[in-house]
Amino acid sequence: MTLTRADSRAARHSVAARPPRRGAGRRIAAAVAGIALAAAAVYVQQNHSMSFEDRLSFITYKGRIGEVVEAKRFTVKVQSVTAARAVDTTDYSNKVTKVETSNLFLLVDVSATTTREPMRLSTLGPPFLLTEDGRRYRPTDKVADSLTLFNRWIQPGFWVSGLLVFEVPKDALPGAALVFVPPNSAIVVDTFAPEAQVDLGLSDDSAARLISQAEEYHSLVSKSR
Known part of the structure; x- marks a missing residue:
């Protein structure tokens, strides 16, 4: 089968339009970062409501x-x-x-x-x-x-x-x-x-x-x- 120039352009357009797949490692890292941010927010909220002496x-x-x-x-x-x-x-x-x-x-x-x-x-x-x-x-x-x-x-x-x-x-x-x-x-x-x-x-x-x-x-x- 011979690939014409128009077919070649359509194939490239199809590949470019397809979003890249995120790897499992990247998804896990994002989840961990989200948990860390949530924990930090809770820590700041709790500790700003207490004095340093109270915390210790x-x-x-x-x-x-x-x-x-x-x-x-x-x-x-x-x-x-x-x-x-x-x-x-x-x-x-x-x-x-x-x-x-x-x-x-x-x-x-x-x-x-x-x-x-x-x-x-x-x-x-x-x-x-x-x-x-x-x-x-x-x-x-x-x-x-x-x-x-x-x-x-x-x-x-x-x-x-x-x-x-x-x-x-x-x-x-x-x-x-x-x-x-x-x-x-x-x-x-x-x-x-x-x-x-x-x-x-x-x-x-x-x-x-x-x-x-x-x-x-x-x-x-x-x-x-």
């Missing part, structure tokens, strides 16, 4: 010393607060050593239980002492974890008690609160995990009494045995 803060349940504070994943109660100018600790060989401070050791007696799963406090994100002016104090590293609540598993349905020991200046006591937080992973941090903030009931007068009545020496080792 835990859900806080508040209470006072002596009260049971329920925080969904766990329940906590601060039993008592005492102060000392010296405590003791042990090392890996169980050698007992007296530890002193130019400030105060604040000993917070805490009881806790969990709702569903066992948990153990973590030094990566431990409970902390929050002062009235916003300072935060982690538990002291001068005391072995084995003598404190860090050494206890908190189980569902069972109350577990232990001490949290903070080394703080005297001016940190008035208005101070214990912020009890669940353990976090070193990789994944749940910014909406619950925390319990317990007012320790330390007014100016009660803080002054606590300081004046501080023990010269409080043995943690003898009380843990």
